[in-house]
Amino acid sequence: MNWNQGIQDYQHYLKIERGLSENSILGYTRDIQKLKHYLEEHEMVISPAQIDKESLQQFVYHLAKMVTPRSQARVISGLRGFFNYLVFEDYRQDNPMDLIETPKLGSKLPDTLSTDEINALIAAIDLSKPEGERNRAILETLYGCGLRVSELIHLKLSDLFFDEDFIRVTGKGNKQRFVPISSINKKYINMYCDQIRIHQNIDKEHQDFLFLNRRGKQLSRAMIFTIIKNLAEKIDLKKRISPHTFRHSFATHLLENGADLRAIQQMLGHESITTTEIYMHVNRKHLADVLKEFHPRE
Template sequence: MSTTNWQNTLQSYIYYLKLERGLAENSIESYELDLLKFVRFLSYSAVDITPKEVTAEHVNEFVYQISTLLAPTSQARIISGLKSFFTFLIVDGQIEKAPTDLLEIPKLGRKLPEVLAVEEIDAMIATLDQSTSEGYRNKVMLELLYSCGLRVSELVNLRLSDLFFEEGFIRVIGKGSKHRFVPIDPTTMQWVVLYKSSIRDHMNVKKEDSDVVFLNRRGGRLTRAMIFTIVKQAAKAANIQKNISPHSFRHSFATYLLENGADIRMIQLMLGHESILTTEIYTHISREKLKGVMDTYHPRSRK
């Protein structure tokens, strides 16, 4: 470990926090202690690098480690401190790009999307008139949202060249234009193939949207607002009282995977989360569900 290099850089960072940002001593001490956790992690991992040599992989592995040890509030504080430190290195001219650029700080205490039961998803899809081109298209879109955990922006931007049917994957362009490959189950894949061959291939498509999978009746790309409307209308027709949005399908996808034993890091990859802390919100949901089972069924809890 390049101890001297880190000590000098940390000292410069502390001066920066005090003189340029005007932080109180207590705040500066918290920043320093949190940053030292990262330095110790690198040391324990036998990673002999200087501050300017830290990569996103180093940061992500550290974030994964603290996610198993610390409360969400502590995790968020440490990540915020890391972002601040590498921003300082940019300001100081030591690096051009921060390894924490795509690192997400989970929003604590936020209201989570509703989780849909499988029966509710089936009921929503059953309300669609699949004898029409638009109705069948909408069915396939909802199935993809649910089966692949896509963001609504990822769905509307899905391209024909992103479909790898033989391999059983779709390529998704997520936040920061980062690509990831998500497995697609055979049944959903067949529905996409049928939509393409019987509907999509026979449409008059706008030139600029020639590679887009899902199109409106005029042959253009669908908008996010259109997907929201389709989901809202299907939920209303199915008499579902929950506050449903396209993100509810993604949320349900992740929750079902976790509750059925999927590894959280695999879920992180499929969702395209840069930080495992964002994925970790689903572990809290499952813990609450487990607690509910205990409260309902354990004899001591029912006393």
């Protein structure tokens, strides 16, 4: 087995056996490609089945000079998964990554936006332009439903169950969940659909997608990032934000206002509640309030 064949087989495994999204598969592929390119640059002719811990350790030392510890840890994790697959398929007897240490990382709390900052971003949208109503509906949905950007751009008209106050979301691994949607969020989506979308010439392959570009096709992830970046610059927001910031803010604000952590976990589509806890910017005042309200001695 050579590297190209190993990568291709692993991609098929991730897609068919693991049910991962294209973006996740691309991420794992990039990790392996980094190792492959390193071996080629150093004229090291070693197959995936033959490479040893020493060669991989040299690669990790090289990687440490090029990327941040967080990126280094991600690549190591990706390679560990690849070699686990090779062991599973009997191409190897051992995983050479098992004894290679991952850099120690401090816990990084995600950035969040205050409600005032979210309101300012939405207020900065130019509603005189056709895309204004769409962009307002996009931000309201990112924040109102806590969606990932990939979930937002794949949202379809057939996923809207407004009579029941839910939308159907397709998350990682094509797993579907139902997320509640507020009346104000429904209002802005309906305004976009009734005033803007209905007048567009929609590509026949994109008829069911909710959010469309000017050409009547599905929006890209990059376009959502651009919309948010431009709005942040417009209000001179000093924070570095992305579509995921609205998801963090959604979870954080729900928790701070007394929502149950398990309910937030279900809405976010997390398999483990430990993942949900990482999203929470819980300040000490909030914890003190919880103690005062719920502890019997208070």
